[in-house]
């Protein structure tokens with residue numbers, strides 16, 4: 001999971017270097033979704049408690065990203081300048097990922113695993 005967090009982070013930051021970032025944002029959103037699915041599978045497998053808000057946070061972030069993506073795709077079609085928007089997407093997404101990992105991932109299941117092994121509640 002730590003590796004996935006790092007990969008997601010890098011993928012978001014890498015958008016800055018891309019000339020096709022609006023299109024690539026779709027791939028990043030898919031990767032975020034896959035990560036959340038993997039995390040939620042662990043919740044179920046190890047019956048980790050109190051994960052309702054955690055799941056809601058995942059859902060809300062995905063919904064925000066998807067909405068942003070479709071808005072930006074429309075603007076992109078209309079050939080608007082999106083450089084400020086790119087900055088905004090990268091900043092807000094990395095900020096969310098950091099806050100979420102610290103507030104939810106780490107305290108909720110980080111303590112149940114060590115070096116990728118389940119060590120119990």
Ligand SMILES: [Fe+2]
Pocket residue numbers: 039054058100104105
């Ligand atoms: Fe999470």
Ligand SMILES: [Fe+2]
Pocket residue numbers: 005035039101105
């Ligand atoms: Fe996570």
